[in-house]
Amino acid sequence: MWKLMLISTLFTAVLITGGMLLWLQETTGGVFDQEEEENRTGVSTSFEDDSYYYFLDHEEVTYLIERGRETVDGYESYMLPVEFDGLSSTVAFAYVEPPSLTVVKESRRIQDHYQRTPSVEELQGMLMDRFLPIHLRFHENRAFVHEAELESETGRIQPVETDISGGGSMQTMYFSVEDLPFEEEEISLVVEDELSDDFMRYTLRFADYQRERDDSR
Numbered sequence: 586m587w588k589l590m591l592i593s594t595l596f597t598a599v600l601i602t603g604g605m606l607l608w609l610q611e612t613t614g615g616v617f618d619q620e621e622e623e624n625r626t627g628v629s630t631s632f633e634d635d636s637y638y639y640f641l642d643h644e645e646v647t648y649l650i651e652r653g654r655e656t657v658d659g660y661e662s663y664m665l666p667v668e669f670d671g672l673s674s675t676v677a678f679a680y681v682e683p684p685s686l687t688v689v690k691e692s693r694r695i696q697d698h699y700q701r702t703p704s705v706e707e708l709q710g711m712l713m714d715r716f717l718p719i720h721l722r723f724h725e726n727r728a729f730v731h732e733a734e735l736e737s738e739t740g741r742i743q744p745v746e747t748d749i750s751g752g753g754s755m756q757t758m759y760f761s762v763e764d765l766p767f768e769e770e771e772i773s774l775v776v777e778d779e780l781s782d783d784f785m786r787y788t789l790r791f792a793d794y795q796r797e798r799d800d801s802r
Contacts, residue, residue: 628746628759632684632712638767638791639683640714646688646705653692654702660686660720663794665774665787672785675731676776677722679787683794684712716745716759719774719789726753730779733758735765735789737772767791 634640641649652658663680682690688708695703721733728749733756735742742765744758766772774787 628713628716630711630713632709632714634714637714637762638765639685639717639795641684641688641712643705645685646708649685649688650692650703650705650708653689654696656689659690662686665719665789667785668773668788669784669786671783672731672776672778675724675727675778676785677724679719679721679774679776681789681794682718682720684714685794687712715762717762717765719744719758719760721756721758721776723754723756728753728756731756731776732779733774733776735760735772736775737766737769739766741775742772765791 632640635642660680660682663682663686665679665681680686691708691711692703695701695707719733721728721731723731728751734744742760745761746759748757748759749755750757770792771788771790774789776785776787778784
C-alpha cells in the first residue's frame with residue numbers, strides 16, 4: 586500500500602515540477618524576448634556605398650577578418666582622446682566604431698563562440714555605411730543622466746538614435762553619415778551631465794581611424 590502511495594506522490598511531484606518549469610519557460614522567455622525587442626536598435630545595416638569615408642572593399646574585409654582571429658587588439662585603438670575632462674568620475678572612456686572595428690570585433694566573437702571563420706559576405710551584412718556609432722562607457726549606471734553630441738565648425742550634430750545598455754553603463758550613439766563633416770580635420774564629442782553643469786569634451790579626428798585601410802594594402 587505504501588509503495589502505491591509513494592509512487593502516486595512521486596508522479597504528482599513530477600507533474601507539478603514539470604508544470605512549474607513550463608510556466609517559468611513561458612513567462613521568463615516572454616520577458617527576455619520583450620527586453621531584447623526593446624533594446625534592439627532601429628538603425629539598419631547596409632554597406633554598398635563605396636564613396637563612404639570608411640568603406641572597405643572585399644580584400645580589406647578579408648584582411649580584417651584574419652586580424653580579428655589573430656590579434657587581441659580591441660577598441661583601444663579607437664578610443665577618443667580627452668580634450669577637456671570635467672566628468673572623469675562618471676565617464677570612463679569613449680570610442681568610435683568604424684566598419685574596420687566592427688569586422689575585427691565580430692570576427693573574433695564568431696571565432697570564440699562558434700570556432701569558425703566568418704565569410705566576407707557575412708561580415709559585410711553587419712556593417713553600416715549610413716551611420717557611425719560612437720560608444721561611451723560610464724562608471725555604474727550614469728548613462729541615464731548624460732547626453733552627448735558632436736560639435737563642428739558649422740554647429741552641433743545630434744545622434745539620430747541613442748541606445749543605453751549594460752544597465753546604464755554603456756551609451757551608443759548613431760550619427761548619420763550625411764551629417765558628419767569628414768572634410769574637417771577634427772571635431773569634438775561633448776558629453777554633458779543633465780544633473781549639473783559639468784561636461785567632458787573628446788576630440789574626434791576622422792582620419793585617425795582609417796589606419797586599418799592603410800595596413801591592409
